[in-house]
Amino acid sequence: MDIVSDIAVIRPELFVAIAGMVMLMFGAFRGESSTKFIYWLGVGVLVVAGVLVLAGPTGTSLAFNAQFVVDDFAVFVKVLLLIGAALALILAMPFNLREGIDQFEFPILIIFAVLGMMMMVSANDLMSLYLGIELQSLSLYVVAAIRRDTLRSSEAGLKYFVLGALSSGILLYGMSLVYGFAGTTNFEGLATLFAADSEASIGVVVGLVFIAAGLAFKVSAVPFHMWTPDVYEGAPTPVTAFFAVAPKIAAMALFVRVMLEPFGALVLEWQQVIWFISLASMLLGSFAAIVQTNIKRLMAYSSIGHMGFVLVGLAAGSEEGVTGILVYLTIYLFMNIGTFACILAMRRGGRMVEDIDSLAGLSKTNPMLAGALALFMFSMAGIPPLGGFFAKLFVFRAAINAELYVLAVVGLLTSVVGAFYYLRIIKVMYFDEAAEPFDKGLGREITVLVTVTVIVTTFFFIGLAPVLSGAEAAAAVLFAV
């Protein structure tokens, strides 16, 4: 395979990489005054990258000695995470400029993180997988600590970095074990090996557990979730919004691909691990969220819980399960961006407020915002006919068909517990004594974003059929032998 056809396959990634460096150059020469322009440039780059992804080769193409793969699954997930990143960038712009986070590096770091994620999604080798993860993580560590002058942001970045380094170590150790016992790092090679050999050696199995743990850290699944609440709370809110969406989608896609492609033959072994972390995530995500008073921390536990639900689909280990995961991630993206847009509107006297209690009486002081947030909360709680209901529906159906009854029942029960804290926010907004109103003037960007996400969340069922068929096509790739 020659270099020209390889480059054709990686065209979107190449574009993003070059664009990122161009933006860096631009920023370096023009200085801080160009920050706003670079934000829009970043959004533009993400949009163009999305177009390139969609315009890429159809079917499955490999590149660079099968290190890199582009297939329907990768395309689907890349589109999702590009949308997520673009929305998060738009969300971040007014906030960052207003709060004095006006370094032009922010959008560039986001672009590089997105590049890493795209590589993760397309990884077809343990080595390219690791490269993607590290590129993404290093960008994110910096972004988390972007607000150098505040203690909490720096602390969040540092915690994330230390724990992320630990998880990278675990991941690498697992990879080396797998390589040592299997003799290859290529996904297809591993798949062939395990398919032929019914008894996997202990070394491979331990390596698999380590890899799973490393990836579980990235999707913040219990017990590797501990960084999540602290980082979510400490990082600036738009960063949190980005964290909650794009990296989660990329890491989950990677998790799915690693488990099903190279280790697909060992499904009976890893299913138990996924089963356990899924169960633990759902339980912790719902129970620990109840006592939270900070809405960003609450969202952290909420995302842990959501990842638990998504992992139910993976535990099913079936095509139906992966379809469910992709549908879930799609709606999860819009619900979260919408919710964080609402959270960004929580300003009083020019300062951000993050207490749930400060939402009291929002229905009277700002009925539109309260209505939108209430809608997102209902959707997250899984109330039909909102999007969140369908997300849960598909993963639980997959679990039932895979006879994972315990998981399905616990999932439903934790949904009930989860409904409590989502509904509590609605109760605070609608039934509590009105507090001081928030600052007026949300800014055009937030208004537009909230409107768009409200529409998507509410009328998701109308667009369900195309999303579902796309997800089914994407899922089918992973099971094509």
Added chain:
Amino acid sequence: MIELAIFLPLIGGVIAGVFGTRMGDRASQLVTTVPMLIAATLSCYLLWDVGLQGNERTIQLFTWIDSGALELNWALRFDTLTAVMVFVVNVVSSMVHVYSIGYMSHDAHKPRFMAYLSLFTFFMLSLVTADNFVQMFFGWEGVGLMSYLLIGFWHDRPSANAAAIKAFVVNRVGDFGFMLGILGVFFVFGTLDFDAVFKAVPDVAGQSFEFLGMDVDILTTICLLLFIGAMGKSAQIGLHTWLPDAMEGPTPVSALIHAATMVTAGVFMVARLSPMFEFAPIALSVVVLIGGTTAFFAATIGLTQHDIKRVIAYSTCSQLGYMFFALGVGAYPAAIFHLMTHAFFKALLFLGAGSVIHGMDDEQDMRKMGGLFSKMKVTAVLMWIGSLALAGVPFFAGFYSKDMILESAFAAHTGLGMYAFWAGIAAALMTAFYSWRLLFLTFHGRTRADDHTFDHAHESPPVMIAPLLVLALGAVFSGYLAKEYFVGHDMNEFWGGSILMLHNIIEEAHHVPFWVKKLPILVGVIGIFAAFVMYILKPNWPAAFVARIRPVHTFVYNKWFFDELYDRVFVRPSFVLGRGLWKSGDGAVIDGVGPDGIAAATRNLAGRASRLQSGFVYHYAFAMLIGLVLLATWFLFGFFR
């Protein structure tokens, strides 16, 4: 066309109910009263067409329920029995509507009242036109509901609310029996259509089923269950306690619902089901026993009450007893005859009493009346007419119907028949006595009202007097005009197939000894004379007499202690049981273990879960590594399973 007689009240009631507050008082009075008057005219035509011309018919409206073996049509069954009932209901109801315009003139919620009245009328009409048990039950429950709403119409009075609830709950007991009866009918006959059931009754008669080791007659059981429903609605002894309390409602309600129409639903039901009861002689005996006892028992209480409306209420209860023992001895036509005449004169008495109350600033205690004749002559004369009819004085309406009932009871020649006959005679004596006690205490003698009230006592406006005149015409002439059709020579042609009598007791009743025919008149005259002596000639005798028989009087005055007995036996134990189930059952066990317990456990767990989040990086790293080790271990052990 004739359907309008049924549906006009519904239309008027719905319009007044929904738009009443926007239309205003006058418009909602018109929109209910005018359709009622039209419906009343139509029902006069209906009675002529069906009863006299013999044009019985059933109008199928639509299929109501079609589920498996159960198929029910909504149909209007117009036979003579129904036509008589529709006539009585519509005429009395239209008069009450007119009367209410005057009586409720000071009330703030006229549209609601008028809407209730019209809706009640509709439910009563659907009860009497029913072609099957379920449709009858629909009307039955509907009138119960409207009765509840109307008794509690003045819902700012606690006593009215209590009375409304009492009426509803006591009726529930009866309705439960009725419902079981309906289920029994469906179980045994496989259908709920009257015609189909009636046709199959002779085959079922005599069959029995085993219950607790006893052979029980099927038909008797069903009839007794249905009769329990009738007892509740018609306030027969045991389930009568709600009726006197129901007088808390406005007086037009008492006249319409608790005298003329709804309380007679039980009588109508037994008459309608005569093809079933005729084959269940034991059930009929029970009906005689209950009816006779009620007639006597309620009359005794009527002797002692001081509230003008309560006297009439117990009188109603007593007269319903007459109707029931007439049914029990098989004299269904006599019962329906009395139902009709009673509807006229009892509605007249109630509305007359209402006129007195209205003129006396809502005073109901007869001890604070007296000498009102000069103040309200028309009302007084009309009340006299009503009382004459009630007491069975010759040539007034009650004379024909009541005598017919007593003669039928005598003609039955059974032990129970004789019991009912003598109970009826005793009741007739007391009826005459308390009726004139009421008249003398209210209209004659020296007044006991305070000067202010007495000076302001006034005759009611024409809008209230006019309906009384119409009802008075009924109270005077309905007996004489209708007797040949209801219980005379034209009886068989008149009733057609609507009532089944296995042997014609009415015929035998015409041939009882002379003294049986004259005894009721004699005791009536004695009663009137006794009242004259006690309350006009020697006004201090009643007190002295009461002092002589203090224990008996106390017993009777307190309504034979039925309320106290029920309070001890049913109400308080229910409260104790309910409180126990609530506090310890629901509160402690279900809430404690269920919602509250789970909530507390959840909160506890949530606190623990969030305490894991210490904020120290090394704790987090430790948790990750421990998690990793645990997973690996589990994995390896699972692997080497």
